[in-house]
Amino acid sequence: MSQDVSTGGVIEAIEPEGAQAGVVKKTLGLGFWLAVGWIVLIALLALLAPVLPLKDPNANFIDIQGKGRPPYGPSGDHWLGSDQDARDMLSRTIYGARVSLVVGFSAVAFGFAIGGTIGLVSGFVRGMFDKITSFIMLVLLSFPALILAILITSLMERSLLTIALTLGILSVAPVGRLARSASLVFSEREFVLAARTMGAKPSHIMLRELLPNVLIPMSALALLGTAVAIVAEGGLAFLGLSVEKGSTWGKLILTGAQTRQLEEAPWIAFVPITALFLTVMALNFAGDRLRDYFDVRELAL
Amino acid sequence: MRRSLQRVAIVVLLLVAVSMLTFVAMNVLGDPLFNILGPIAGDTENPESIAKIEAAEAQYYLDKPLPERYVRWLGDFVQGDMGVRFGSDGQPPVTGLIKERLPRSLVLMGMAQVMALAIAIPWGISSAAGSLGGVDAGPRSLRFLVPFSLKAVAVIYFALSLFGSTIGVVVLIWFVALLVAHQLAETVPAARALVDVVKKVMSGFSSALSFGFISMPNFALAVLLYYVFALKQGWFPLRYDASDGFFTRMWQLFLPALTLALPGAAVYQRLLRTDLITTLQEDFILMARAKGVSKRRVLFRHALRPSMFSVITVFGINAGALVGGALVVETFFGIPGIGTAVVEAILREDFPVVLAIVMIVATGFVVLNFLVDLLYSVLDPRVRS
Numbered sequence: 001m002s003q004d005v006s007t008g009g010v011i012e013a014i015e016p017e018g019a020q021a022g023v024v025k026k027t028l029g030l031g032f033w034l035a036v037g038w039i040v041l042i043a044l045l046a047l048l049a050p051v052l053p054l055k056d057p058n059a060n061f062i063d064i065q066g067k068g069r070p071p072y073g074p075s076g077d078h079w080l081g082s083d084q085d086a087r088d089m090l091s092r093t094i095y096g097a098r099v100s101l102v103v104g105f106s107a108v109a110f111g112f113a114i115g116g117t118i119g120l121v122s123g124f125v126r127g128m129f130d131k132i133t134s135f136i137m138l139v140l141l142s143f144p145a146l147i148l149a150i151l152i153t154s155l156m157e158r159s160l161l162t163i164a165l166t167l168g169i170l171s172v173a174p175v176g177r178l179a180r181s182a183s184l185v186f187s188e189r190e191f192v193l194a195a196r197t198m199g200a201k202p203s204h205i206m207l208r209e210l211l212p213n214v215l216i217p218m219s220a221l222a223l224l225g226t227a228v229a230i231v232a233e234g235g236l237a238f239l240g241l242s243v244e245k246g247s248t249w250g251k252l253i254l255t256g257a258q259t260r261q262l263e264e265a266p267w268i269a270f271v272p273i274t275a276l277f278l279t280v281m282a283l284n285f286a287g288d289r290l291r292d293y294f295d296v297r298e299l300a301l
Numbered sequence: 302m303r304r305s306l307q308r309v310a311i312v313v314l315l316l317v318a319v320s321m322l323t324f325v326a327m328n329v330l331g332d333p334l335f336n337i338l339g340p341i342a343g344d345t346e347n348p349e350s351i352a353k354i355e356a357a358e359a360q361y362y363l364d365k366p367l368p369e370r371y372v373r374w375l376g377d378f379v380q381g382d383m384g385v386r387f388g389s390d391g392q393p394p395v396t397g398l399i400k401e402r403l404p405r406s407l408v409l410m411g412m413a414q415v416m417a418l419a420i421a422i423p424w425g426i427s428s429a430a431g432s433l434g435g436v437d438a439g440p441r442s443l444r445f446l447v448p449f450s451l452k453a454v455a456v457i458y459f460a461l462s463l464f465g466s467t468i469g470v471v472v473l474i475w476f477v478a479l480l481v482a483h484q485l486a487e488t489v490p491a492a493r494a495l496v497d498v499v500k501k502v503m504s505g506f507s508s509a510l511s512f513g514f515i516s517m518p519n520f521a522l523a524v525l526l527y528y529v530f531a532l533k534q535g536w537f538p539l540r541y542d543a544s545d546g547f548f549t550r551m552w553q554l555f556l557p558a559l560t561l562a563l564p565g566a567a568v569y570q571r572l573l574r575t576d577l578i579t580t581l582q583e584d585f586i587l588m589a590r591a592k593g594v595s596k597r598r599v600l601f602r603h604a605l606r607p608s609m610f611s612v613i614t615v616f617g618i619n620a621g622a623l624v625g626g627a628l629v630v631e632t633f634f635g636i637p638g639i640g641t642a643v644v645e646a647i648l649r650e651d652f653p654v655v656l657a658i659v660m661i662v663a664t665g666f667v668v669l670n671f672l673v674d675l676l677y678s679v680l681d682p683r684v685r686s
Contacts, residue, residue, distance in 0.1 A: 139318045144662050146625030147643060151323070151655065154647045155330040231518040235629050238520040239644055250520070257524045257633070259539065262532055269528070273521045281516035 032289040035282035042279055046097040054091040057247065061088065071265035081267040083255065089271045092247055096272060097279075099248040103164045104230035108222055110168025111175040118172075119179025120214055124187050124206055133176070140173035146235055153241050160243050163236065167229045178221055182214045216294055223287035227280045234276060249276045312667050319663045320378075320656070324371050327652040334363055336387045336650040361385065374656070383657040387650070395657045398642060403661070405543075406631065406638035409554055410623045413561035414616065420566035421612070425573030426600050428507050429581065514567035519626040523560045523633045530556060541636040557634045561626045565619050569612045576608040609680055617673035621666050 045052070055061070061082060074081040080089040122130040152166045186192065187210065195205050230249075236242045237250025238257075249272045255261065256269025327333075337357050338350075358364040362373055377384060383395035393401075517525075531537045537556045538549075545553070580586065581604055589599050624640075631640035639658050646654035 135315075135318075138315060139322065142315055142319055142663050142667055143659070144621055144624040144666070146628055147659060147662065150628075150644065150647050151326070151659075154650070155326070227516070234518050235520055235625070238629055239632060253521060253524060257520075257527075259532070262524070262528050266528060269524050273524060276521060277513075277517055280518065281513065284516045285512065 028289050028293055032286055035286040035289075038278060038282040039286065042097055042275070043101060045094050046101050049091075049094050049098060052094075054094060055088040057087060057091040057095040059087065060085050071261075071268060073265070074267060080271045081265065083268045084261060084265070089267065092252060093249070093272050093275050096247045096249045096252050097275065099160065099243055099246055100230050100233055100250070100276070100279075102160065103167060103233045103243075103248075104226045106164040107167035107171055107229040107232075108175075108225045110165065111171030111225060112218070112222065114168075115172035115174070115176035116179045116214075116218065119176035119181075120183045120206060120210060122176075123180040123183025124202070124210060126184075130180070134180070137173040137176050140170075141177075145170050146232065149232060149236060150239065150241050153236060158241065158244050160246075163233060163243055167232050170232070171225050171229065175218070175221060175225065179214055179218060182217050183210055186210050186213045217291075220287045220290035220294065223283050223290065227283035227287070230276070230283070231280060308671070312671060315667060316660070316664060317375075320375065320660055321371065323656055323659050324374065325367070327655065328367060328370070333361065333387065333652060334358070336652065337361065361387075378657075378660065384653040386653055395653050398654065399639070399657055399661065402637060402639045402642045405636060406627055406640060408551075409558055409631070409636065409638060410561065410620070410627060412551075412554060412558035413565065413623060413626075414620070416558055416562035417565035417569055417619075418612075418616075420562065421569035421573060422605070424507070424511075424566070425570040425577060426605065428504060428570065429574045429577035430596070430600060508571075511567035511570050514563045515571075517564065519560060519564065520629045520633065522563060523557070523630055526556055526560055527633070541634055543637060554636070557630045557636060560630050561623055564626075565623070568615060568619065572611040572615060573608060576611050577604055580604045580608045606680060610677065613673055613676055613680065617670040620669050624662050624666070 071084045072082045080093065082088055083092065118133050122133045149166050149170060152169070153163060156162045192205060192209050195209050200209075233242055233248060234250035234253065237248050238254050240254070242248055242250055252272035253269055253276070256265075256267075256272070261268050334354065334357065338353060362370050365373070374384065381396065383399065386393070386395055386398070514522075531539055538553050541550070541553045541557075543550070577600075586599060586604060589603050590596075594603070627638065628640040628644060630636075631638045632644055635641075639661070643655060643658045645651075646658070
């Protein structure tokens with residue numbers, strides 16, 4: 001809708017002059033590196049899960065020595081407890097990260113490849129192509145995202161590929177919109193004009209002049225988008241619509257969220273919730289810091 | 302005039318595109334005949350099943366080509382008839398189902414938005430209050446905070462003590478400590494440093510809290526709130542029961558609405574804080590302060606209204622996110638609204654219901670954002686030109 005245009009104007013209108021004057025030097029800060037550290041740690045754990053000395057996530061460790069029936073609370077044996085089938089929560093959570101992270105990262109990669117390209121090109125060439133793609137993006141944006149996601153996933157078989165693809169399609173429009181606005185801004189700049197005057201081909205200008213500049217503000221969106229995709233996958237899983245085979249964080253939370261489970265063994269739900277929460281927060285925080293660092297305003301909406 | 306006509310045209314075109322896309326996707330990717338009749342649909346040997354198939358095809362216009370079916374559906378939809386549900390008897394009709402389910406979801410989402418604003422506005426104002434007053438902003442802004450928050454605390458404490466909770470005691474101790482620190486800062490100048498530390502801790506806590514709410518996925522928040530307030534504390538009922546009285550049902554909706562409200566409240570608070578800090582640097586605020594208008598009055602009466610733009614914009618956009626959240630929250634808390642209806646319908650491939658709900662949601666979203674656009678000029682006369 002046109003709300004983007006009108007707020008853009010409003011924000012500019014009430015922005016005081018010289019708001020940036022007081023800012024001397026910007027740093028990413030310790031928090032940013034902590035967040036990145038956590039993301040790298042989780043990614044490494046997920047990647048190396050088969051090599052690490054973890055318990056089999058699908059084995060049932062029924063304890064005959066008198067601890068009684070599962071679920072077992074956290075102990076030396078099971079650091080984060082076990083679920084109702086006596087499966088180790090630590091290794092289940094780490095294995096669950098594999099699907100969640102793969103879906104998150106590949107959905108964003110898809111959104112960037114398609115949406116980013118369309119946005120970059122339409123911001124540069126404008127005209128009819130821009131009008132048509134902008135309308136398609138608007139249509140995509142006026143669907144409630146989660147309804148569209150369950151619509152697609154319910155009509156297709158639910159493999160890792162289709163889930164990642166569905167969320168990827170959903171990220172095309174937001175990514176495309178930002179890429180377009182960034183590309184529009186940079187197309188007006190002197191260095192693009194200079195390249196044009198020197199007779200550079202449009203493809204050369206887009207790849208060599210625009211792309212590196214557009215990628216900078218987009219890097220923050222990549223982190224924020226990954227967080228959104230991971231949450232969306234969790235939401236689908238929570239509705240019973242995620243990947244059929246293997247465990248994901250959303251599926252783990254769903255099994256722990258039944259009233260009986262919550263009463264007897266709250267850790268079954270709260271271990272994956274904590275992992276998910278910390279990861280999403282780390283991605284959001286890192287994205288936020290990057291956004292401030294590069295001073296990208298329009299990302300806020 | 303011409304511009305608003307153009308906008309209406311775009312909105313209509315948008316909705317037609319959304320409906321077309323959904324309609325085609327469901328008819329091409331799914332198998333409507335099978336969804337209506339079940340296994341009989343594939344049985345073309347038995348004359349009895351053939352008769353049933355033909356009857357169903359005639360009833361749902363499946364023998365007509367796709368464009369004609371779409372136009373028929375669109376014509377009916379515009380007149381308020383959303384068609385017949387897929388299934389053996391097709392009862393109740395889609396319109397009836399929507400009429401039963403939609404009000405509940407609207408109440409839930411409305412409650413969530415009201416709660417979000419009710420949390421975000423005081424929160425945003427108190428977190429921006431520190432930037433009002435220039436150089437001597439230190440203890441003075443706390444003076445504003447204390448009476449303001451003491452009143453709130455009295456209410457919160459009273460509510461909490463009704464439940465006999467220890468949280469109430471903790472909250473009370475915190476605010477008494479704050480009051481003491483503030484009094485010390487007024488009389489003993491050396492204690493100002495301490496107050497500054499308290500203020501820093503509080504603002505750090507406030508921004509960490511809002512960041513946490515934003516990063517908490519709604520299904521995880523639902524589990525957390527349900528665990529703490531329904532299971533452990535027992536303040537809220539465990540299930541929604543549509544047969545209960547009005548006030549009981551509203552109480553049952555409180556926790557689901559809070560789940561939807563908290564992330565929104567955090568977003569609104571952050572936006573409001575940023576905009577308020579910008580507004581507070583403007584000349585008319587300085588003018589009001591110079592005339593001796595109290596801080597509270599400046600914040601609530603002078604600065605709040607022109608600082609609501611981002612909040613109002615995101616209020617419209619957030620409505621879309623609320624629909625997604627409502628799916629999850631309604632399913633988890635067992636509320637029979639349109640969220641659960643659409644999930645059930647998608648799982649049973651009951652396309653007319655899905656189509657109707659997608660259209661209602663998309664229309665609502667688009668219309669709401671249209672209204673938000675109109676609201677800008679009400680909020681700030683400067684935009685009216």
